[in-house]
Amino acid sequence: MADTAKVLVVTSGKGGVGKTTSTAALGAALAQAGQKVVVVDFDVGLRNLDLVLGAERRVVFDLINVVQGVAKLSQALIRDKRLETLWLLPASQTRDKDALTEQGVASVIKELRSKFDWVICDSPAGIERGATLAMRFADTAIIVTNPEVSSVRDSDRIIGLLDSKTERAEKGLRIEKHVLITRFDTQRASRGEMLTVEDVLDILSTPLLGIIPESEEVLRASNVGSPVTLCNELSAPARAYTDAARRLMGNQIPMTVPTDRKGLFDRLFGRRAA
């Protein structure tokens, strides 16, 4: 089991670009495909993943408790009520990121590897301790980026850290990296009000995992405490996340930007991205 488990980190550098939403949506999409998934909240002190998954009232123990040996992993893991192969390891809201130790995180990740197919670490924003520990033991990184210059530059910074500060990088191995573009608006990009997909990929020179369209569904889903892939499976962002999750599992899915509206105008601009 341990040799097939994949540790993913969902990271971005910049805050508010959709790391937690993407972690929940991809975790749920993988679980919907029958994979055994745990999502781990590394945003100690500012936890949100429990809310987005609707598990906030069931948190007893958290990542810090497990890292410090106060609680066992099995006591801290929370199983999703809708998807029985989706689990959450919440962060502590009362502590800060200094409570995380590298050794502690290493042993928790090692134990999770032996129990799950996918370990998805939701990184905090920034490039400090919380973010570096979240990526430290990852095999694969998903860099969440908005089509906007400050987000893209921060993502580039994070890619530099992934290539130097992770355990795989220090061992001289490659860390697999994917860009996930979120809050993408095809029409605004075509009018030049946003960076295009080509712009983002040119700057980051990293393969694309998916393009998540800007949608009201994302906010609605997170307010009802449900990953968008569960809340409304047929919505455009849900289809985009499901496609991204299938690509993670190694399937070849053509890259499209799903849309909610089916007008002629959207079809005209609903182009494909390499």
Add this chain to the structure above:
Amino acid sequence: MAFVLTPVEPIANWLAELDKWRRTSPDFFVGRPIILDLGGVPLSENAIGELIGALAERTIRVMGIEGADPDLLGPSLPPLLKGGRATGGDIVPTVCDAPKAVPVAPARAEPTSLLLETPVRSGQTIIFPNGDITVLGSVASGAEVVAGGSIHVYGTLRGRAMAGSTGNAAARIFCSKNEAELISIDGYYRTAEEMDASLRSRSVQCWLADRVLTIAALD
């Protein structure tokens, strides 16, 4: 390895001592490359010429001069050398195993160029004082590349490039697409705002023309 002769003042006494030494081994200097280290004696152009003439009379042919003011060395005198290693202040030369080796530019172990096969990411600084840097990918916004020699970027230069950082005004910067935040050669710099808009988003080279940082399109 060449032999280095290091004259000391007064020159006449030094030549007398050289003669005394030549009497014991008359053919020592025949056919050997000799370098004259003038670092210890302040001589005029004429005095240097006379000294070289005096050595020529003793069948000592000087192939290069070290430690002299380059302005003093006219075309009739041997060229100025740099980087040759002195064998000490003694006039008695030391014999080495490979007398045929050329004295200039002794082989260095350190490489003089740095090749980066991966993009330079935002926040990274690459410093290479020993020579040129070649970047196969792009240099991101917020990244810095600092070279003692020239800088070549085959992707897009979006960050900063500083060439000739160790005082080399002949260094240049080349990039296949110029979106640079700042370029600098030997301390002379220009920010993105000070660049002509017509030079953006195309391949350019940058050099110092009479202490003015100049940028020109390559295509």
